Amino acid sequence: MGKNGLINAVSECCWNISNDRVPLTIKQKNIRKKYLKKIQGLGARTGVSQKDKKAYLQKGGFLPLFPLLLGPIIGAITGLIKKKIIG
Numbered sequence: 802m803g804k805n806g807l808i809n810a811v812s813e814c815c816w817n818i819s820n821d822r823v824p825l826t827i828k829q830k831n832i833r834k835k836y837l838k839k840i841q842g843l844g845a846r847t848g849v850s851q852k853d854k855k856a857y858l859q860k861g862g863f864l865p866l867f868p869l870l871l872g873p874i875i876g877a878i879t880g881l882i883k884k885k886i887i888g
């Protein structure tokens with residue numbers, strides 16, 4: 802997975818979190834509430850360039866969101882592995 806692939810994966814997780822497609826605990830929902838604008842910016846499908854997303858991830862604003870994104874990222878990776886093994 803190249804750099805753009807990683808950015809796309811994080812962006813997809815942020816999009817899923819901001820659109821309530823991932824079940825979250827109350828603690829995770831509180832974190833999401835605090836960083837919702839940033840999550841929406843990273844998860845935006847239009848209007849935000851890959852360059853802007855990359856710059857945001859590199860400047861360290863991503864770190865507080867890491868625990869929130871960890872579950873969906875692990876889910877995406879295991880889904881890909883299952884897809885490769887089964888299909």
